[in-house]
Amino acid sequence: MAVKLSTGYVRASGYAHKVRRVLFALARKKVEPKEIIRASAELNQRIFEEFQRLNVSKEDVVRITVDFRIKDGSIVWDYDSLRIEVYRKGEEERLAKAMEEVEERERELEEKIKAIEEVALNLKKLTDELIERIEELKQEHTSLKLRAEE
Amino acid sequence: MAVKLSTGYVRASGYAHKVRRVLFALARKKVEPKEIIRASAELNQRIFEEFQRLNVSKEDVVRITVDFRIKDGSIVWDYDSLRIEVYRKGEEERLAKAMEEVEERERELEEKIKAIEEVALNLKKLTDELIERIEELKQEHTSLKLRAEE
Amino acid sequence: MAVKLSTGYVRASGYAHKVRRVLFALARKKVEPKEIIRASAELNQRIFEEFQRLNVSKEDVVRITVDFRIKDGSIVWDYDSLRIEVYRKGEEERLAKAMEEVEERERELEEKIKAIEEVALNLKKLTDELIERIEELKQEHTSLKLRAEE
Amino acid sequence: MAVKLSTGYVRASGYAHKVRRVLFALARKKVEPKEIIRASAELNQRIFEEFQRLNVSKEDVVRITVDFRIKDGSIVWDYDSLRIEVYRKGEEERLAKAMEEVEERERELEEKIKAIEEVALNLKKLTDELIERIEELKQEHTSLKLRAEE
Numbered sequence: 380m381a382v383k384l385s386t387g388y389v390r391a392s393g394y395a396h397k398v399r400r401v402l403f404a405l406a407r408k409k410v411e412p413k414e415i416i417r418a419s420a421e422l423n424q425r426i427f428e429e430f431q432r433l434n435v436s437k438e439d440v441v442r443i444t445v446d447f448r449i450k451d452g453s454i455v456w457d458y459d460s461l462r463i464e465v466y467r468k469g470e471e472e473r474l475a476k477a478m479e480e481v482e483e484r485e486r487e488l489e490e491k492i493k494a495i496e497e498v499a500l501n502l503k504k505l506t507d508e509l510i511e512r513i514e515e516l517k518q519e520h521t522s523l524k525l526r527a528e529e
Numbered sequence: 530m531a532v533k534l535s536t537g538y539v540r541a542s543g544y545a546h547k548v549r550r551v552l553f554a555l556a557r558k559k560v561e562p563k564e565i566i567r568a569s570a571e572l573n574q575r576i577f578e579e580f581q582r583l584n585v586s587k588e589d590v591v592r593i594t595v596d597f598r599i600k601d602g603s604i605v606w607d608y609d610s611l612r613i614e615v616y617r618k619g620e621e622e623r624l625a626k627a628m629e630e631v632e633e634r635e636r637e638l639e640e641k642i643k644a645i646e647e648v649a650l651n652l653k654k655l656t657d658e659l660i661e662r663i664e665e666l667k668q669e670h671t672s673l674k675l676r677a678e679e
Numbered sequence: 680m681a682v683k684l685s686t687g688y689v690r691a692s693g694y695a696h697k698v699r700r701v702l703f704a705l706a707r708k709k710v711e712p713k714e715i716i717r718a719s720a721e722l723n724q725r726i727f728e729e730f731q732r733l734n735v736s737k738e739d740v741v742r743i744t745v746d747f748r749i750k751d752g753s754i755v756w757d758y759d760s761l762r763i764e765v766y767r768k769g770e771e772e773r774l775a776k777a778m779e780e781v782e783e784r785e786r787e788l789e790e791k792i793k794a795i796e797e798v799a800l801n802l803k804k805l806t807d808e809l810i811e812r813i814e815e816l817k818q819e820h821t822s823l824k825l826r827a828e829e
Numbered sequence: 830m831a832v833k834l835s836t837g838y839v840r841a842s843g844y845a846h847k848v849r850r851v852l853f854a855l856a857r858k859k860v861e862p863k864e865i866i867r868a869s870a871e872l873n874q875r876i877f878e879e880f881q882r883l884n885v886s887k888e889d890v891v892r893i894t895v896d897f898r899i900k901d902g903s904i905v906w907d908y909d910s911l912r913i914e915v916y917r918k919g920e921e922e923r924l925a926k927a928m929e930e931v932e933e934r935e936r937e938l939e940e941k942i943k944a945i946e947e948v949a950l951n952l953k954k955l956t957d958e959l960i961e962r963i964e965e966l967k968q969e970h971t972s973l974k975l976r977a978e979e
Contacts, residue, residue, distance in 0.1 A: 634820075637819070637820075638816075638820050641812065641815060641816045641819070641820070642816070644812055645809065645812050645813065645816065648805060648808055648809045648812060649809065651805055652802065652805050652806065652809065655798060655801055655802050655805065656802065658798055659795065659798045659799065659802065662791065662794055662795050662798060663795065665791060666788075666791045666792070666795065669787070669791070670784075670787075670788050670791070
């Protein structure tokens with residue numbers, strides 16, 4: 380069964396990340412993350428070639444749709460269904476400006492999420508250290524069952 | 530180079546755990562936890578046989594010393610050096626009572642440490658879930674580098 | 680010194696949240712969160728009245744700018760500088776559609792952030808429990824300095 | 830209703846900490862930690878005076894029992910019931926040695942618990958930072974309910 384991927388409106392400069400994010404939302408529970416990364420890279424290469432043929436500039440706004448199937452854990456693109464709409468910045472000034480603002484805001488969001496991820500990874504390290512120290516306490520001061528015994 | 534393991538004074542009922550705990554303190558950084566568990570089980574079996582020969586009852590207090598070496602990551606007991614002192618409960622009433630109290634207190638300590646370990650393991654689970662959810666957020670809402678790309 | 684707040688392009692339905700978010704980004708380090716919430720509610724009420732006067736429908740796209748000053752920890756709006764641009768959905772169909780997509784995506788993002796917040800609050804509860812249990816351990820099994828002694 | 834506190838066998842040098850620990854185990858759920866600390870300090874002063882009268886040296890082993898009541902959130906000692914048994918080191922050499930070993934082991938345990946406490950307090954700091962950063966994310970990137978609104 381084919382699924383349709385649609386990027387929605389997005390600046391040409393940001394199409395590749397948008398493709399990948401949408402594909403994650405559609406396929407995460409069905410295929411491995413690595414396959415999503417591979418499949419989006421493949422599609423993005425094809426879109427990039429079309430962009431050159433269509434003379435798309437990075438400030439233009441585009442909307443891309445394409446069908447795909449999942450077969451044996453892989454994503455297979457139906458390139459015949461690939462459709463690219465292009466809205467030139469000069470003609471659609473406000474649309475282009477609005478999408479630029481969206482991009483800018485996403486960059487700020489990314490910085491904050493990255494900072495949260497760092498805190499979470501430090502939490503993980505500390506939690507591992509805590510468990511390690513409790514194991515030491517168990518080894519030298521109790522007769523509790525140890526992890527090495529499990 | 531030989532190292533001397535000494536249990537200190539301990540009730541006969543608790544010698545096995547005491548041997549293992551002391552061995553962890555002496556050898557943890559030099560051999561694997563599994564080897565410490567194996568080696569203490571081996572020694573404890575030998576001590577158990579001696580106890581039967583000596584007619585030790587579990588309320589008696591004992592003190593055990595023995596030398597060992599570490600060779601290729603294994604602990605090798607020098608059974609010729611094994612020395613077991615036995616203090617009969619009837620004759621050393623206060624010593625026996627004092628060591629019983631120590632054992633009782635260790636049991637209470639174990640319960641508390643076990644409860645702390647459970648909390649720590651739950652912390653670990655939650656931290657893993659947090660990192661998983663942040664990864665999802667990154668996949669669908671950012672162009673940040675994903676773990677699957679590393 | 681006056682600061683300019685600009686919502687950027689946003690659907691009329693979402694102007695109030697956008698005003699507040701932008702104000703947090705501009706003023707968080709200078710005034711209390713409560714004042715930001717109060718001041719954005721005040722401005723949003725005024726914008727709402729203008730919307731009714733201008734006959735703005737919620738699918739239209741708007742862009743709002745206004746100057747403000749911070750005086751004694753309060754935000755003071757310069758309503759003379761308030762400027763509202765309106766782009767009617769019928770005439771700016773693609774702009775309206777693009778901003779609707781942005782709103783939709785923000786809703787998904789909010790759900791994920793809310794889930795992460797819940798995990799973090801559970802982590803906090805567990806960490807507090809851990810510290811409580813360690814204090815108990817200290818009280819009954821050690822002579823370490825207690826929190827009640829500090 | 831009177832409750833009996835008993836230190837069990839303990840070296841004279843460690844009686845004060847033992848009194849406090851046992852009192853925590855008996856009274857924690859009934860009175861405030863501060864009152865336990867105060868009441869044990871009061872009793873320990875009295876025991877100290879008796880030790881001087883009895884010429885107890887710190888290597889001797891003692892066993893102390895005393896009754897107390899809880900009245901209006903305070904611990905009231907019944908000094909008439911105070912009983913101190915003293916076992917001189919010279920006469921009870923093995924008992925004194927055994928209790929010295931117990932003390933030594935408790936010191937090692939304390940160091941490990943202190944290290945675990947430090948890790949837990951760092952976990953707390955990091956968790957607070959995480960929640961702070963998620964609140965920032967909510968303020969600038971979502972319309973979720975903020976803590977300042979609650």
